[in-house]
Amino acid sequence: MTTPAAPDIVARIDALLPQTQCTRCGYSGCEPYATAIADGTAAINQCPPGGSRTIHALADLLGRQFQPLNPANGIEGPPRLAWIDEARCIGCARCLAPCPVDAIVGAAKFMHTVLIDRCTGCELCVAPCPVDCIEMRDAPVPAADEPARNRGRYHAHRRRLEQRVQERQRALDAKKIAVARRPIPGDGP
16 A cells, blocks of 8 residues: 655646646646656656656656656657637537636537647647547747746646536535525415
8 A cells, every 4th residue: 555645746747747738647637647756656757748858857866767758648749739620610519628728618519729829739639520620730939938838727627627517416416505595386275
């Protein structure tokens, strides 16, 4: 059994990750992967977007030996961004939910587009597209503060989803109370 890692080491590991939130490491995002590394349940070589640069930084931070990128998690490559062929987009909205940073805008039955300055290149929008109108294209080298901005967008996305769940639960609870208070036909004077 592993011992939970101290939050400060998790934060330091997370700060070294590229914050694409791509899940290629086998975890639901960069922070869960950082936690697994800190707990000793994940290897430091599972992040294709971070590649060898990130693996070296993690090895230095944790005093571990460098390991080449695990090919089971993917291959290292240049930064990429999603691009939607707007002429082929049918507005199905299937690409919206998987985007971990809300970089795709659009509505059901309307054309969608990618906000290039927000896209992390995670590729999570590609598979759900039924008409294959999303492709990954080479991106400029990200700004130095891009991972921190992506982390903030990811956390805002998660908070928004959690708020939706809470709002739905409150509405359901209110309906249950209203139904429970309703008189049953045939009961009473």
